[in-house]
Amino acid sequence: MAWFWPIISAILFICVLQKILSPNKNKRQPPGPIGLPIIGHFHLLGKNPHQDLHRLAQKHGPIMYLRFGFVPTVVFSSPAGAELVLKTHDLVFAGRPSIQAAKHISYDGRNIVFAQYGSYWRDMRKLATINLLSSSKISQFQPVRKAELRLAVDSLRRAAAGRETVDVSEMIMGTIGDMVCLMVFGRKFAGGGLGGSGGFKSVIDETFQVAAKPNLGDFFPYMGTIDLQGLTRRMKELSTTFDGFLEKIIDDHVLQNKQQKKENQDFVDTMMAIMDSGEAGFEFDRRHVKAVLLDMLLGGTDTSSATIDWALAELIRHPQIMKKLQQELEQVVGLDQYVEESHLEKLDYLNFVVKETFRLHPVVPLFIHEALEDCTVEEFHIAKGTRIMVNVWSMSKDPNVWQDPEKFFPERFIGSDLDLLGHDFELLPFGSGRRSCPGLQLGLTTVRLVLAQLVHCFDWELTNGMSPNELDMSEHFGLVTGKDKHIMAIPVCRLRK
Numbered sequence: 081m082a083w084f085w086p087i088i089s090a091i092l093f094i095c096v097l098q099k100i101l102s103p104n105k106n107k108r109q110p111p112g113p114i115g116l117p118i119i120g121h122f123h124l125l126g127k128n129p130h131q132d133l134h135r136l137a138q139k140h141g142p143i144m145y146l147r148f149g150f151v152p153t154v155v156f157s158s159p160a161g162a163e164l165v166l167k168t169h170d171l172v173f174a175g176r177p178s179i180q181a182a183k184h185i186s187y188d189g190r191n192i193v194f195a196q197y198g199s200y201w202r203d204m205r206k207l208a209t210i211n212l213l214s215s216s217k218i219s220q221f222q223p224v225r226k227a228e229l230r231l232a233v234d235s236l237r238r239a240a241a242g243r244e245t246v247d248v249s250e251m252i253m254g255t256i257g258d259m260v261c262l263m264v265f266g267r268k269f270a271g272g273g274l275g276g277s278g279g280f281k282s283v284i285d286e287t288f289q290v291a292a293k294p295n296l297g298d299f300f301p302y303m304g305t306i307d308l309q310g311l312t313r314r315m316k317e318l319s320t321t322f323d324g325f326l327e328k329i330i331d332d333h334v335l336q337n338k339q340q341k342k343e344n345q346d347f348v349d350t351m352m353a354i355m356d357s358g359e360a361g362f363e364f365d366r367r368h369v370k371a372v373l374l375d376m377l378l379g380g381t382d383t384s385s386a387t388i389d390w391a392l393a394e395l396i397r398h399p400q401i402m403k404k405l406q407q408e409l410e411q412v413v414g415l416d417q418y419v420e421e422s423h424l425e426k427l428d429y430l431n432f433v434v435k436e437t438f439r440l441h442p443v444v445p446l447f448i449h450e451a452l453e454d455c456t457v458e459e460f461h462i463a464k465g466t467r468i469m470v471n472v473w474s475m476s477k478d479p480n481v482w483q484d485p486e487k488f489f490p491e492r493f494i495g496s497d498l499d500l501l502g503h504d505f506e507l508l509p510f511g512s513g514r515r516s517c518p519g520l521q522l523g524l525t526t527v528r529l530v531l532a533q534l535v536h537c538f539d540w541e542l543t544n545g546m547s548p549n550e551l552d553m554s555e556h557f558g559l560v561t562g563k564d565k566h567i568m569a570i571p572v573c574r575l576r577k
Contacts, residue, residue: 107461110154112136112145120147122294128557130445133157134474143458149299151177153467154460157474159481159505164457165449165470166505166513173468174514175450179298181291184315185322191371193379197452197514203362208372209518211350218522220344222421224262228255229530233418233537240571245543248534249389249566255530256385257284264376265329266346287318288382292558326370347376379519383443384526386562387509390441391433391531393567394488396540397548401490405429406574409536415576419532421525430532432490434524438500438509440488443560445473447511472508473561481506500524538571 113136115121124146125132133155137144142158156165165173174197176182182194192208195201211217232255239246258268295311297304307313333348345353351369354360395402408429413419424430447470454464462468477485483492498504501520502512510517517523542551552565 108459110143110145110460111140113140115147118149118300120149120151122148122299128555130471130473130557130561131555133446133469133471134477137471137474143460145460148294148467149296150301151299151467152463152465153469154457154462155469155471157471158478159475162470162472162475162505162508162512165468166447166502166508166511166515169455169457170513172452172455173449175452176515177298177448177450177467180295180304180312181315184312184319185287185291186374187367187371190368191375192518193375200362203360204368204372205518207354207360207364208375211354212347212372212376213518213522215521217350218525221259221263225259225421225526225529228258228262229533230418231255231258233533236534236538236571237573240538240573243570245568245570247566248392248540248569249385249563252388252392252530252534253381253385256388256526257381259526260377260380262346264347264373264380266333266348283318283321284378284381286314287322287378288559290314290318322374323370326373327366329373330366330369347373376519379517380522380526382560382562384523384530386443386560387434387437387441387527388531388534389563389567390443391437391527392534392540393551393553393563394437394440395433395535396542396567396569397551397553398488399548401433401488402535405433405535409532413536415574418575419529419536421529424525424528424532427528427532429490430528432493434528434531435493435498435500435507436488436490439476439482439507440486441555441561442472442476442509443562444509444511445557445561446471447508447515449515470508475506475508537573537575539574540567540569541572543568543570 113121113124116123124136133144134157136146137155137157142156142161144155144157146153146155156162176189176194176196178189178196179194182189186194189195190204192201192205195204232251236246236251238244261268290311293309293311295304296308297306297312304312329348330352333346333352337349337352348369351372355364355366355369358364395405408427409419412426413423449468449470451462451464451466451468455462475481479485498507500507500509502508502510502516505512510520510523542548551567552563554564555561556564
C-alpha cells in the first residue's frame with residue numbers, strides 16, 4: 081500500500097490546481113450540496129442513486145450542481161428541465177460521456193448508444209433505423225413474436241393444470257430474450273450458447289450490472305489504469321465472450337448464405353449485406369456490425385421485460401384494475417382466442433396501463449448526456465464536458481405534475497393527449513430529441529402484446545397465502561432498473577379454448 085498515499089496526494093494537488101486555474105470559477109453554477117475534497121458528492125449516493133438525487137433536488141432545486149470525483153455534473157429533475165436538455169439545448173447536450181464501459185463493451189463506442197455525437201453517430205442511427213427498426217422490418221417478425229408468445233402461453237397452461245408455481249419474471253425475460261434473439265440472430269440462445277455458468281442470460285445480466293457500477297477510472301485521472309475495483313478487467317472478459325459469440329454467429333450466417341439465400345433475413349443478414357455491398361457510405365466493418373447487434377440485443381431484452389414485469393406486478397396488486405383490463409380484452413378479443421397484434425390499437429385501457437407503468441416505474445430512470453460546449457441554461461453556466469443527468473424517476477414523483485404521483489392509476493390518462501414519442505416532457509420512456517430511442521415502435525409493440533396476452537389468458541395467484549398488497553415492489557438499480565424480487569405466482573387459465 082506504499083503507493084496509495086502518493087497517488088491520493090497527487091490527485092488532491094491536481095484537484096486544487098484545477099480549482100484555482102479554472103476559467104469557470106467565477107461563473108454562476110446551479111445550487112447544490114457541499115461536496116467533500118477529492119470524492120465530491122459520491123458519499124450522498126446509495127444503491128438507488130436516482131432516488132437519492134430526487135431527495136437532493138427537493139432541497140436544492142430542479143437544476144442542481146454536483147461533482148463526482150473530477151466530473152462536474154448537473155442534474156435536471158423537472159419536465160421543464162428535461163425540455164431544456166432534450167429540446168432547447170438538444171444539440172449542445174447531445175454528447176455521451178467517455179467511459180470505460182463504452183470502450184470495452186461497445187467496441188470503443190462504435191454502437192449507437194455510446195457513440196459520441198457527430199457524423200458517424202448520425203450515419204449509424206440512420207442505418208439502424210431504416211434497415212432494422214422500420215415498420216416493415218418490425219412487421220416482418222410478427223410471426224416470430226406470435227410463435228414465441230404461444231410457446232410461453234402453452235408452458236403456462238401446463239403449469240396451471242398442475243397448480244405449479246411459476247417464476248413469472250424469469251419467464252417474461254426468457255420469452256423476450258427468445259423473441260429478440262430470433263429477430264437479431266435467427267436462432268434462440270436464452271438457454272445457453274454464450275458461455276458462463278448461467279449461459280446467455282447470466283452474461284447479459286452481468287454486463288448490465290458491471291456497466292452500471294461507478295468505475296473510479298471514469299471519475300479520477302489515471303485511476304483507470306490501476307483498476308482497483310476490477311471492473312475494467314471484468315468488462316474486457318465480457319467483451320471477449322460477446323465478441324467470440326458474435327463472430328461465430330456472423331461466420332455461420334456467411335456460410336449459410338453461401339449455401340442458400342434465406343427468404344427472411346434477420347438483423348445479422350441485413351447488416352452483413354450492407355457491409356458487403358458498401359452501401360453504408362462510411363467505414364463499416366465487422367466491428368460496427370457487432371456493435372449494432374449488441375445494441376439490439378442488450379437494448380431490446382431487459383427494457384421490455386422489466387417494463388412488463390412492473391406492469392404485471394401492479395395489476396396483481398390492484399385487482400380492480402386487472403379486472404377492468406380483462407373486461408376490455410374480453411370485449412375486443414373474446415375468451416375463445418389469443419390476443420393478436422391487430423387488436424392492440426383497439427385496447428385503450430391497455431394503453432393507459434402501459435403509460436402508467438412507464439410513468440411510475442421508468443426502467444431507465446436517469447438519462448445521461450455530456451455538454452459538447454460551454455452554454456448558459458436558466459442563467460447558470462454549464463461548462464463543456466459537464467455530465468448532464470435528467471432524472472426521469474424524479475419527474476414521475478412530482479406532485480406539481482401528477483396528482484397522487486405514488487398511486488398506480490391508469491385512469492389519469494383518460495382524455496389525455498400525452499404521447500410516448502418524446503413530445504411531452506412529463507412522460508419520457510423512450511427519451512426525446514436526438515438521443516431518443518430508435519426502437520420505440522418495436523419496444524412498445526412487444527410490451528403491449530406480451531402484457532395483454534398474460535392478462536387475457538390467465539389470472540395470477542400469489543404463493544404461500546401472500547396478499548396482493550404484500551408483493552415486494554423494491555427496485556434494483558442498473559442500466560435498466562427492474563424489480564428487485566421476482567414475481568412468483570400460480571397461473572389460472574381464463575380462456576375457453
